[in-house]
Amino acid sequence: MPERDVAMLAAALRQDSADLNLYANVLSTNLADSLPQGSVRIKRKRSVAERVAGREGSVAELDVSLGEQRLALRMDRGRMTGEIRHEVRGVVLSRREVGLDEWIDSLAQALTEAATSNARAREAVERFLS
Numbered sequence: 001m002p003e004r005d006v007a008m009l010a011a012a013l014r015q016d017s018a019d020l021n022l023y024a025n026v027l028s029t030n031l032a033d034s035l036p037q038g039s040v041r042i043k044r045k046r047s048v049a050e051r052v053a054g055r056e057g058s059v060a061e062l063d064v065s066l067g068e069q070r071l072a073l074r075m076d077r078g079r080m081t082g083e084i085r086h087e088v089r090g091v092v093l094s095r096r097e098v099g100l101d102e103w104i105d106s107l108a109q110a111l112t113e114a115a116t117s118n119a120r121a122r123e124a125v126e127r128f129l130s
Contacts, residue, residue: 034124
């Protein structure tokens with residue numbers, strides 16, 4: 001996929017990132033619905049009020065696995081931190097903490113690479129671009 005398409009995907013993934021809780025909820029839902037089963041893990045944090053109201057709670061952690069790359073996004077007290085890991089057969093070869101912008105760029109790159117060989121990943125890319 002050309003660099004221009006990766007940049008367009010990254011821009012689409014950045015939409016609504018001003019409200020971090022809303023962004024994490026929308027992104028996690030879209031990725032979980034679009035990518036193959038098991039590629040996306042979501043941990044939620046529920047307050048007592050959310051439990052009583054029957055709501056699922058806000059996203060505390062989003063973990064996306066695409067090939068040998070695993071991208072984790074964590075919410076903590078209104079702040080997002082990203083982590084990018086290179087993993088082979090469950091063994092972490094490298095790990096680095098990144099900011100939200102770099103995490104989104106890496107997710108866009110990983111999605112476009114996965115889209116070349118995986119129909120569900122291609123569907124996810126098309127969903128974000130439309």
